[in-house]
């Protein structure tokens with residue numbers, strides 16, 4: 001589903017991704033961990049075309065991102081993204097936030113978009129907040145709306161960039177539960193996270209990134225119980 005080969009990304013002189021290789025299968029859940037500044041967000045942003053690629057290649061569900069003929073909007077439709085800060089439109093009701101892209105980008109008719117949005121909001125446990133404005137919601141509720149909004153475009157892949165890092169500890173769980181449900185339904189997911197409990201329980205594979213490279217990867221058990229790389233060991237000793 002995702003093929004990343006020798007991905008390099010520079011911001012001016014700053015060489016942020018230094019030859020990342022990564023293949024992700026359909027229905028696989030991959031968690032990406034690593035210290036701040038190691039390039040995790042840049043890696044995710046490259047995967048749905050939010051950042052241009054300096055060199056190397058990325059193929060998302062058969063779409064080559066380094067090919068100028070690729071329709072980037074189609075790629076973004078197939079790879080939904082959820083950010084640390086939810087980026088909801090504050091002047092739109094919850095239901096209108098979820099309906100916006102289907103109406104404007106996918107040109108779905110209004111009734112269909114509304115039915116889908118209602119179904120997705122029920123799925124993330126927010127049926128009763130449909131008519132509310134984002135400002136009246138808790139952070140956990142806003143993040144669940146953001147997930148519903150991403151799902152409204154029927155993505156084949158969901159990319160999560162630290163979706164719970166901005167949340168109070170007591171509401172992290174409600175967002176992780178929604179993500180766990182998605183994983184169980186077979187969504188292909190790449191999740192940058194500091195939630196090691198989630199990674200251990202839900203990930204099929206864990207990637208440890210440091211200084212622009214995937215330094216080590218393995219099953220959650222391999223990475224958390226017997227990391228081989230000294231940098232992985234050092235990182236985990238600080239966060240576990």
Ligand code: ADP
Pocket residue numbers: 011014016034035036037038039040041042043
């Ligand atoms: P992480 O998500 O692992 O904390 P990032 O991918 O956000 O790491 O950042 C990796 C490096 O890339 C950092 O040195 C950061 O300053 C730099 N960087 C990220 N985004 C940009 C940008 N838009 N412009 C310039 N430098 C950036």
Ligand code: MG
Pocket residue numbers: 040041042161162
């Ligand atoms: Mg980041």
